[in-house]
Amino acid sequence: MKIKAFFTVFLLMIMAGCVWAEKLTPAQEIAKSHGITLYNQYKDGEPYLRIAAVAGDREAQYYLAEDLRHTARYMTAEAEKWYTAAANQGDYYAMYQLSGKGSDLCNVMGNCPAGTKTAGEWLLQGRETAKALADKGDAEAMYVLHFLTNKDEWLEKSVAAGYPKAQWYLATMYREGKGFFIFPGRRSDRIKELFKGSAEGGYPPAMLEYAGILRSEGNRDEGWRWIKKGAEAGNAAIFSDYAYSYSDAENRWGTPVDYVKSYGLMSLLLELNGGGGMQVFVEGELPRIARHLTSEEIEEAKKIGVDWKAAHPPLSFFPDKLGF
Template identity: 90%
Template sequence: MSRHLWVTALVLASVHTLAWAAELGPEQSEAKSHGIVLYNQHKAISAEPYLKIAAEAGDREAQYYLGEAIRFNKRYMTEEAEKWYTAAANQGDYYAMYQLSGKGSDLCNAMGNCPAGTKTAGEWLLQGRETAKALADKGDAEAMYVLHFLTNKDEWLEKSVAAGYPKAQWYLATMYREGKGFFIFPGRRSDRIKELFKGSAEGGYPPAMLEYAGILRLEGNRDEGWRWIKKGAETGNAAIFSDYAYSYSDAENRWGTPVDYVKSYGLMSLLLELNGGGGMQVFVEGELPRIASHLTSEEIDEAKKIGADWKSTHPPLSFFPDKLGFW
């Protein structure tokens, strides 16, 4: 069988596998959701046992995130991480194929002692490209975005942007801001960056909301910028939420927001639930006493209610690390 036919067979097998992937029960589904939240909060060690429950039940997304958590904790591709990436990849997960395509020098292959059926990094890369392209050809904008990293071809990033994938729009905007690309008219670069961040923000991608808000502020439109900060905070993105919460206790904040120490204290307190994940703990513990100095005990009780109300009506605060594992 030719290499092309072999890879095509693997892709078809992966797609077929999706049809019989096990469905999770309520407890397994809850464990998976909780594990992903913990992972997104930079609590990968705590996430592992929850993700493992769903991964062992055959859930490919849980398998991928478990591989990510293990690799993040160990800071390298361990045998255990590779096992779970492989399980996800065998169910058609091209993110897992991407991770396996960069697993290093293929030591077992070089030593000639790989277990039977083990694919090399190059074989995973080829399968990842074929899998993502099959979906991209059907209009899958996310697959186009990942295909950019699997092929190192800018055309796939541009296609993903044209298809309206918010993360691709944000990524291309950051690349243009760093000097990538050629623009005949100097002002066109900044216009295009703004267009891309705006499109990505409108598509619901929080980092773009923060970027677009900053552009609006520099243009003198602080009210519209603040609206995007609030919208970003409501997604649970910890970086934007901290800006939103802190601004209410800063009389000279860059958004011109009126001081509201009660609201600031209530919202800032929620960041303590990240338990140090992402380095937020030091910042919050330093600011809360300052804010509390402006409040009575009754106002602090009111602030706690504001925090509780926010928590009950919004997603958990998280850092949302890149799914491709850029850390």
């Protein structure tokens, strides 16, 4: 009877998906990738993320929990379940989210789901997990440790280690007045240095910031180069500026008008389907651009859009993984 019971449980685990699965199947990988793409476009990736999460993928479990929490606007029982699954596999982002559950809306409402650990215990485990990696030189762990400890030294260490997200974040903090600089001009110089380092490290949101600084200094050509790089990286905000500029003769980058290219690229923004409030902007601009085109040119523009999509990553708003 014990053997029969064992195989019954084993079969149920296979059907449900083992939470410690080591490798996803190709179909599960595709579902996970598509789910994260949708999440990054502020659209519902839950059905796809669930496929990989049930199969035991730690990252998918985290993003599924994020999707569920954002949809409900508080820590639901199911969101906590998936955060916990990810945290039990060593995900310090999930530990960070679980460490704040005591102050969430559900605590005020008195309906927080019971967990295996308290928020304080998750906070301690998150610190220990991230620090063990930070001590080995993991710059991303240093960045998250800054939020787990509220100690600026970890942010500074992450910046020194060259983590692009940390460089971008510290630059935004300095721009908002954080920190002390003896010479007034040194603050703006440091902000530029940080955005430049982050942009060169491949972080698209910093590319937009750095491009703006270059333009304000009169270096439009170099600024435009970074706008192009940001668009090629899939940053939706930069991409919309890039695509729009080709249809505006007085655009701020001095780019020559190319209505065909502008129409083809702007059309890709329709795929965001309203995510991030882009739909109204695009639906207003496309008819204006189309008035400058023949039917043949519109067909040519559509091909430009198809070719761009095939050669570049999906558009993304690059939401913060910490889910602020």
